[in-house]
Amino acid sequence: MNLKLESQRSLNRILNRLDIEQLSKVDQRLFKKRLEQHFPSLFENLVEIYQSRYDLHYQIEQLVSALLASFKQRSRALKNRDKKRLANPLWHQSEKMLGMACYVDLVAKDLDDLATKVDYYQDLGITYLHLMPLYKSPEGDSDGGYAVSDYRCVNPELGTIKSLNNLAKILDKAGISLVLDFVFNHTSDEHDWAVKARQGELDYCDYYYFFDDKTIPNQYENHLREIFPQVRRGSFTYLEDIDRWVWTTFNSFQWDLNYSNPSVFNAIVGEMLFLANLGCDALRLDALAFIWKDMGTDCENRPKAHLLIQAFNTCLKIAAPSVVFKSEAIVHPDEVAKYIKPEECQLSYNPLLMALIWNSLATRKTRLLNQSLSHRFEIDENCTWVNYARCHDDIGWTFDDADAGRVGINGYDHRLFLNQFYTGQFEGSFASGMGFGYNPENGDCRVCGSLASLAGLEQGLAENDAHLIENAIARILLIHHILLSIGGIPLLYAGDELAMLNDYRFLEDEHKKHDARWVNRPLIEAKHIKQAHQSGTVQNKVWGGLKHAISLRKHYAVFGQAKTQILPTTNPHIFAYQRQNESDMAICIYNFSEHSQQVIPDILVGLSQFEQTTDLISGDKLAIQFNHNFEMAPYQSLWLLAD
Numbered sequence: 084m085n086l087k088l089e090s091q092r093s094l095n096r097i098l099n100r101l102d103i104e105q106l107s108k109v110d111q112r113l114f115k116k117r118l119e120q121h122f123p124s125l126f127e128n129l130v131e132i133y134q135s136r137y138d139l140h141y142q143i144e145q146l147v148s149a150l151l152a153s154f155k156q157r158s159r160a161l162k163n164r165d166k167k168r169l170a171n172p173l174w175h176q177s178e179k180m181l182g183m184a185c186y187v188d189l190v191a192k193d194l195d196d197l198a199t200k201v202d203y204y205q206d207l208g209i210t211y212l213h214l215m216p217l218y219k220s221p222e223g224d225s226d227g228g229y230a231v232s233d234y235r236c237v238n239p240e241l242g243t244i245k246s247l248n249n250l251a252k253i254l255d256k257a258g259i260s261l262v263l264d265f266v267f268n269h270t271s272d273e274h275d276w277a278v279k280a281r282q283g284e285l286d287y288c289d290y291y292y293f294f295d296d297k298t299i300p301n302q303y304e305n306h307l308r309e310i311f312p313q314v315r316r317g318s319f320t321y322l323e324d325i326d327r328w329v330w331t332t333f334n335s336f337q338w339d340l341n342y343s344n345p346s347v348f349n350a351i352v353g354e355m356l357f358l359a360n361l362g363c364d365a366l367r368l369d370a371l372a373f374i375w376k377d378m379g380t381d382c383e384n385r386p387k388a389h390l391l392i393q394a395f396n397t398c399l400k401i402a403a404p405s406v407v408f409k410s411e412a413i414v415h416p417d418e419v420a421k422y423i424k425p426e427e428c429q430l431s432y433n434p435l436l437m438a439l440i441w442n443s444l445a446t447r448k449t450r451l452l453n454q455s456l457s458h459r460f461e462i463d464e465n466c467t468w469v470n471y472a473r474c475h476d477d478i479g480w481t482f483d484d485a486d487a488g489r490v491g492i493n494g495y496d497h498r499l500f501l502n503q504f505y506t507g508q509f510e511g512s513f514a515s516g517m518g519f520g521y522n523p524e525n526g527d528c529r530v531c532g533s534l535a536s537l538a539g540l541e542q543g544l545a546e547n548d549a550h551l552i553e554n555a556i557a558r559i560l561l562i563h564h565i566l567l568s569i570g571g572i573p574l575l576y577a578g579d580e581l582a583m584l585n586d587y588r589f590l591e592d593e594h595k596k597h598d599a600r601w602v603n604r605p606l607i608e609a610k611h612i613k614q615a616h617q618s619g620t621v622q623n624k625v626w627g628g629l630k631h632a633i634s635l636r637k638h639y640a641v642f643g644q645a646k647t648q649i650l651p652t653t654n655p656h657i658f659a660y661q662r663q664n665e666s667d668m669a670i671c672i673y674n675f676s677e678h679s680q681q682v683i684p685d686i687l688v689g690l691s692q693f694e695q696t697t698d699l700i701s702g703d704k705l706a707i708q709f710n711h712n713f714e715m716a717p718y719q720s721l722w723l724l725a726d
């Protein structure tokens with residue numbers, strides 16, 4: 084039978100049996116309308132994913148009942164927000180947007196305490212606050228909360244669902260969108276489902292991937308990438324008590340969910356909508372690349388992973404349409420791009436920009452940045468990049484080797500160099516970072532460290548060298564100038580606005596010392612904020628420079644919804660792009676070298692009908708003369724707007 088017809092019949096059957104009367108008349112109409120609009124694509128996706136399942140139609144019916152239940156539970160206030168967002172779906176492209184990611188317990192005592200500190204974020208201009216995973220998770224090592232034991236329960240040390248609800252309301256009043264993690268590739272081994280599975284309850288055994296011996300895991304492992312080789316080799320964990328193996332891509336206490344079982348999809352939709360109904364505006368799809376496994380492949384970025392995410396997204400569109408997805412695919416740029424579409428993820432981390440900014444700072448060369456972004460920055464116009472330089476994780480060098488080859492760089496060798504550079508093993512390097520996830524088999528490694536430490540501030544302060552400090556501050560500001568203007572939501576990582584250095588205390592903690600990512604998860608105290616507000620301090624120069632650039636971003640619509648065009652430059656140390664909307668145009672230019680650079684004015688051609696421009700950052704005027712080079716100071720950023 085034709086799929087359209089089948090979907091129509093399925094919907095009719097479901098609607099006949101669905102107890103829709105439990106809703107008010109208005110809501111009944113709304114829910115039905117949304118179902119009619121979105122059910123066909125949901126149906127198509129699920130049929131394609133689960134075609135061989137005998138119980139598919141039953142499962143789809145269960146799913147729609149779950150959507151109805153969540154829709155019913157959604158508060159009136161959130162239903163109003165749904166309406167508002169649907170009328171302005173590109174809210175995330177506004178120049179007013181500014182993100183921050185933080186751990187509740189590293190910036191406050193708990194959620195209630197954080198609720199009293201919202202003015203700090205408001206003052207900085209934050210409109211999007213990602214609270215790192217705050218759900219119940221195992222004591223001791225919980226992978227920073229990414230091992231979830233109960234999605235509906237807040238980690239008791241941080242508060243309760245009530246305190247989270249309260250914070251969500253306070254943030255909403257302050258104009259700040261709440262962003263929560265949707266950790267759906269795995270649960271902790273203490274999640275109720277995992278406990279029941281371990282006890283042998285058949286329904287729950289199918290929630291995870293269990294194996295009686297290592298034969299099949301070995302076949303998979305021939306093709307898998309090891310994610311945390313420093314703690315455990317391979318991707319499977321042996322459970323002695325039940326004499327079975329379980330799939331664990333990350334730590335051995337994080338069990339991968341088995342999405343080939345439609346009950347798992349349904350169950351996780353329920354958890355997802357619970358989170359949506361707490362009042363968040365975006366869900367960060369953690370480790371989304373790993374959710375589908377195909378034997379003989381690396382089990383990352385599989386076609387059915389995309390179909391699943393689309394199906395999740397459609398469920399949101401039916402029951403909580405104001406919520407958008409943010410993709411966390413820290414993988415090859417071709418694969419990153421595939422998650423970015425209105426029907427899949429409206430937002431995405433931009434790991435390529437992140438990695439290439441650090442690359443250009445190390446090499447002082449912009450060729451790879453320029454070459455890669457010139458054909459990779461543009462995405463669907465309804466979607467938005469989330470541009471960041473640091474986060475709670477390590478840095479992986481996820482550029483494309485062919486892009487590198489085109490500018491004469493050998494990708495493999497260059498990654499070795501970058502790891503050496505950022506872990507301070509390269510003669511003359513300014514960076515203080517730590518290696519992470521070293522794999523002795525292939526030499527693979529990633530880098531940890533705070534933004535300020537990687538940019539040279541730790542070294543400058545340790546050597547008490549004014550010149551090194553000055554360069555470090557200039558690098559920190561240059562990075563942020565790019566994040567704030569290149570197009571997308573700039574996402575600051577808590578502590579970077581205060582120029583926080585590496586925090587080495589994790590080395591003394593039994594549960595953390597094996598995981599160098601903790602070096603870039605510093606405890607932020609009142610004294611750090613005070614220091615940043617005190618004029619004359621190094622931290623104040625960062626804070627002040629950042630605040631200034633933030634206010635500029637928010638003032639000029641050209642930094643919001645506008646097109647970005649990367650501009651080719653002849654000087655290998657210069658990076659430039661043009662931002663253009665219907666009425667305005669800005670040209671942003673950066674010097675990635677610690678020496679002054681002569682710039683050929685060709686890149687100003689977009690401004691050629693004007694005689695003069697103003698650099699927004701310094702306030703200086705610049706005459707546009709095509710017969711004269713102009714000079715840029717070390718690490719200078721220019722945001723040129725026609726007068």
Ligand code: OTU
Binds near residue numbers: 369372477
């Ligand atoms: C994510 O990252 C989180 O950001 C990490 O903090 C978690 O530990 C992990 O998932 C497990 O929940 O491997 O090193 O290629 O880079 O999904 C970080 C994608 C990670 C991975 C990413 C993962």
